[in-house]
Amino acid sequence: MKFNEIKNLNPQLLKSLNEINFIDMSPIQEKTIPLALKGFDIIGQAETGTGKTGAFGIPILNSLNSDIKNIEHLIITPTRELAKQINDQLLKIGKYLNPKIALILGGVPYEKQVKQLSLKPNILIGTPGRIIDFLKSKRIKLCNIKTFTLDEADELLNMGFKEDIETISSFLPKKRQNFFFTATFDEKTKKLVELIVDNNHKNISVSSGLKTSSNIKQEYILVKEKTKFTSLIKMLQFYQPNSIIIFCRTKRRVDELNEALRKLNFDAIGIHGDIQQKNRTFIMNQFRNNKKKILIATDVVARGIDIEHIEWIINFDLPQEIEYYTHRIGRVGRNGNKGYSLSFVKIDEIEHLKEIERKTKSKIKEIQIPNEEEIYKNWRKTIDQKFNLIIKNFDDENPFYLEEELVNKFSHKEMAIIITHYLLKEKHKYKKINLTPEPSVILKGQAKIRNIKNKINHFYKNNNSKKKLNK
Known part of the structure; x- marks a missing residue:
């Protein structure tokens, strides 16, 4: 109509x-x-x-x-x-x-x-x-x-x-x-x-309850708490999405992750409920107007935020409440557009993820972090792009005596090593950054009981027993 x-x-x-x-x-x-x-x-x-x-x-x-x-x-x-x-x-x-x-x-x-x-x-x-x-x-x-x-x-x-x-x-x-x-x-x-x-x-x-949109491709990677940050950097550097919301569970996590990403020259900005309203408005406008590529947030922006250019949602921390998973990833895949969500999951959170799958009627596929060879190829491509950008923007008024002095002082190989080290210095910097650990999200209440029952029934089935737990 x-x-x-x-x-x-x-x-x-x-x-x-x-x-x-x-x-x-x-x-x-x-x-x-x-x-x-x-x-x-x-x-x-x-x-x-x-x-x-x-x-x-x-x-x-x-x-x-x-x-x-x-x-x-x-x-x-x-x-x-x-x-x-x-x-x-x-x-x-x-x-x-x-x-x-x-x-x-x-x-x-x-x-x-x-x-x-x-x-x-x-x-x-x-x-x-x-x-x-x-x-x-x-x-x-x-x-x-x-x-x-x-x-x-x-x-x-x-x-x-x-x-x-x-x-x-x-x-x-x-x-x-x-x-x-x-x-x-x-x-x-x-x-x-x-x-x-x-x-x-x-x-x-017209609600499908907790069901997620079919326009959203949902995947997860299995990580340890201490490797979450390095895994995030690898994914961002390898895939280079243009517009992302990274969801964290706590305000402290948002602040720490925002500071860490900015140290590595990522175009990031953070938002949570303790930030003054005028600053929150400024932050949202920065992201909405494509002046910042990455928005790091608590669930304060999990609902009602309609920004068409968002490409990725990353659950850096899984939400405890399953409905928030639906709301978070619902920031993409809107108005018929395709979207992508990636969740970082610790081994003891797998059962919670399976419960999310069940209740949201989703298929969340496990993927691997790009290996070193893939990352290396991508970094080579990045180096080429940066070299080309430097040459393209070269200013003829730069002091030629310095250029001549460097050419005479260093071999081509030494110059290449120096420049490459400078361009990729962020690669090693992130290994020194440590975030405050967050506790895992685990099943609670009836979901936990149901999971235990399923495991016991599965055990009996695999042992060819006719017994089944009914209570």
């Missing part, structure tokens, strides 16, 4: 959609928008990258009256990055509707946000903690809210925002339209649904 087939869609909205080449609706949009325009509450289950922002954003913008000086639409997200991305998307889609949007986020100076509120916005996008701060200080009033949107509701709960959401909803009028979007459903999510949405709601699901 195409956007121009939707009844009662504002022509100015359709005009901006055409300009940004939004012609065909995604499945979640096709199922959601017509019902949302009729006023139904929506419970939508879909992963990031499926067009959810348009699914709730277009109905919101379609009902927008920019002449009204009240906040009529409230959107809550788990992270600042996702809030900023929704803001940017709504401004694009609503280009000719003049939406006035305020971003209320933690980590940003209050004065800047107070100034945004003084402009009488129609739409408020924010993270729960800061919104509550503004409600308690009576800087914002939400008594005129027409639509209330929770995006990535399951992640809001995972981050401990349940009470905050309950508090915020207590400030809202009971008569309103609700959009509730989540990637996964569990008992906690269902209870929050009961609190937020009307009984006369519509359930829409």
Whole structure:
């Protein structure tokens, strides 16, 4: 279904959609928008990258009256990055509707946000903690809210925002339209649904649960903790991907890995939750605008970040929660594009990886790190490229007396050795870098019990026994 087939869609909205080449609706949009325009509450289950922002954003913008000086639409997200991305998307889609949007986020100076509120916005996008701060200080009033949107509701709960959401909803009028979007459903999510949405709601699901996209080639290498960094360098130097996110489990790991890669002249930048918001925005813009090739991150960017040029996802550390594996690698393979994910797995993490395979319905193939001969050939190619670049950019004004002195002093072989050593000095530098070890990710709970049962059953089967563990 195409956007121009939707009844009662504002022509100015359709005009901006055409300009940004939004012609065909995604499945979640096709199922959601017509019902949302009729006023139904929506419970939508879909992963990031499926067009959810348009699914709730277009109905919101379609009902927008920019002449009204009240906040009529409230959107809550788990992270600042996702809030900023929704803001940017709504401004694009609503280009000719003049939406006035305020971003209320933690980590940003209050004065800047107070100034945004003084402009009488129609739409408020924010993270729960800061919104509550503004409600308690009576800087914002939400008594005129027409639509209330929770995006990535399951992640809001995972981050401990349940009470905050309950508090915020207590400030809202009971008569309103609700959009509730989540990637996964569990008992906690269902209870929050009961609190937020009307009984006369519509359930829409285009989610495959934890299933990963068939557009993503998934592989892993078996490593020891102490060889992770050298293995990473070999993979980066050999394959030379242009745009990568490397996921780490902790903030410390992000900082250490970022510093180590930058020492080796890799074009890297790191991001995690302890970095100030203005710096996080700068970091994301650097990566988004191709000014940095490598983004090293915690799971703060595992959801909602839509950057088309990303080629590789590297799980430097496996996530404990399997859903985060799906979200992480979901940064590639979007909008029909092909993507690649590579996981670094320690021997005691194999069972956890097998559980990831099972739950995500994925095939994750083991590969080997390029051998020394392959790396050597690649380095030779790199040397040739660097030599050619030096010759190409040679400045005729360089002092010829120095050139003549070097030629007279050193043989051709000695000169070649000196230059090669200089060009490849990074090769040996990384061997001196040690990261703080991270503990392995191992199976827990029912997954661990199931794995033990499977091993026992496998043992009985291999020993030609009819016994089988049933309990």
